[in-house]
Amino acid sequence: MKLPVLRPVFRGGSHDARTATSIGRWLGPAFAVCFVTGLVSHVMQHPPGWLADSIPSRPVWGYRLTQGLHVASGTAAVPLLLAKLWAVYPRLFEWPPVRSVRHAVERASVAVLVAGAVFELTTGLLNIAQWYPWPFSFVPVHYAVAWLVIGALVLHVAVKAPVIRAHWTRRAPGTLALPPQDGPDRRSLLAGVGAAVGAVTLTTVGQSFTPLKDLVLFAPRHPDHGPQSLPVNRTAAAAGVGRIDAAHYRLVVAGPRTYTLTLEELRALPQHEVELPIACVEGWSKSARWTGVRVVDLLERAGAPAHARVRVVSLQPRGGYRVSEMGPRHARDPLTLLALRLNGGELDPDHGYPARLMAPDRPGVQQTKWVGRLEVLA
Numbered sequence: 568m569k570l571p572v573l574r575p576v577f578r579g580g581s582h583d584a585r586t587a588t589s590i591g592r593w594l595g596p597a598f599a600v601c602f603v604t605g606l607v608s609h610v611m612q613h614p615p616g617w618l619a620d621s622i623p624s625r626p627v628w629g630y631r632l633t634q635g636l637h638v639a640s641g642t643a644a645v646p647l648l649l650a651k652l653w654a655v656y657p658r659l660f661e662w663p664p665v666r667s668v669r670h671a672v673e674r675a676s677v678a679v680l681v682a683g684a685v686f687e688l689t690t691g692l693l694n695i696a697q698w699y700p701w702p703f704s705f706v707p708v709h710y711a712v713a714w715l716v717i718g719a720l721v722l723h724v725a726v727k728a729p730v731i732r733a734h735w736t737r738r739a740p741g742t743l744a745l746p747p748q749d750g751p752d753r754r755s756l757l758a759g760v761g762a763a764v765g766a767v768t769l770t771t772v773g774q775s776f777t778p779l780k781d782l783v784l785f786a787p788r789h790p791d792h793g794p795q796s797l798p799v800n801r802t803a804a805a806a807g808v809g810r811i812d813a814a815h816y817r818l819v820v821a822g823p824r825t826y827t828l829t830l831e832e833l834r835a836l837p838q839h840e841v842e843l844p845i846a847c848v849e850g851w852s853k854s855a856r857w858t859g860v861r862v863v864d865l866l867e868r869a870g871a872p873a874h875a876r877v878r879v880v881s882l883q884p885r886g887g888y889r890v891s892e893m894g895p896r897h898a899r900d901p902l903t904l905l906a907l908r909l910n911g912g913e914l915d916p917d918h919g920y921p922a923r924l925m926a927p928d929r930p931g932v933q934q935t936k937w938v939g940r941l942e943v944l945a
């Protein structure tokens with residue numbers, strides 16, 4: 568006796584190739600932007616040896632733009648991915664599940680793509696919210712899975728090229744089973760997806776694109792909320808930095824001619840004012856007015872060679888961001904300061920009192936706060 572196979576029947580007009588393709592042509596570019604800007608962020612934070620000394624320090628807003636786009640494209644991809652999965656999920660019930668080796672490979676690559684894409688968007692969103700409910704380290708895993716996703720995506724687009732082409736050229740049906748025109752189902756689905764993308768973008772993008780900051784509703788941070796009108800990622804208390812006593816503070820500049828400065832001596836050196844953004848990897852960004860001593864002046868006095876890399880060490884006792892490094896282009900940029908003041912006042916403890924690094928075109932995580940030591944590297 569032959570057992571009947573019980574499978575659901577899908578009659579909705581939107582579970583078809585044209586809907587999937589329409590959404591895909593927005594989702595694909597969103598992933599491409601997210602991937603490229605993610606690579607930029609990765610290289611700036613972990614440059615390979617041959618590139619380390621040529622990371623540019625201009626334009627000053629470079630990282631603000633790429634990281635803002637990274638988070639905005641990832642956020643916009645969430646409703647797009649949900650709609651795409653909704654359009655194609657009946658394929659899960661395809662029968663027979665495997666028709667040939669080629670078909671099996673294609674399905675396996677789609678499984679990798681879907682799992683990886685869901686993983687990237689979920690971990691990315693939770694990271695923005697600074698919630699880490701997983702046992703692994705976010706950055707290396709998010710980075711590695713990005714390569715899986717982009718590989719599977721390229722394969723997927725190649726496999727689907729005929730369907731995509733049919734959609735773009737709006738070829739008459741027959742050769743391929745794309746319905747000739749958009750029905751009401753598809754039109755309203757696409758309008759809804761467009762509205763969702765617009766809504767999540769408009770209510771979050773102001774976290775880095777500050778002209779739209781008044782529309783910020785769902786971003787974890789508002790550009791104006793924080794001491795001295797600037798958000799804080801890790802407070803002094805969270806970093807384990809107690810109130811630093813000005814009288815006992817010392818800055819050590821270690822190099823061929825190592826020396827030490829008190830806070831008074833630091834304040835007595837020529838002060839410069841720059842307008843630079845903090846551009847956090849988590850997507851928020853805010854420009855501010857910083858005043859302090861040029862790092863290049865401090866390095867010259869220590870006899871640092873022109874090509875030297877510099878390590879910036881915080882008084883923070885432990886934690887991932889207590890040390891950062893910069894190549895000669897950042898170290899020697901006249902805008903790079905050991906900042907003592909922010910927006911006209913002394914630095915708030917949460918912004919790195921008494922001294923912090925502020926450099927142009929640099930990820931926020933590397934704008935080291937509570938700086939106690941600059942080391943000229945050989």
Ligand SMILES: Nc1nc2c(c(=O)[nH]1)N[C@H]1C(S)=C(S)[C@@H](COP(=O)(O)O)O[C@H]1N2
Nearest residue numbers: 798799800801847881888918931934935936
């Ligand atoms: N020592 C130290 N510096 C640090 C951090 C830290 O945790 N420890 N956080 C970094 C991060 S992630 C960002 S975005 C900026 C935020 O600077 P702000 O709090 O002044 O806005 O500081 C950076 N500097």
Ligand SMILES: [Mo]
Nearest residue numbers: 847848931932
């Ligand atoms: Mo950050």
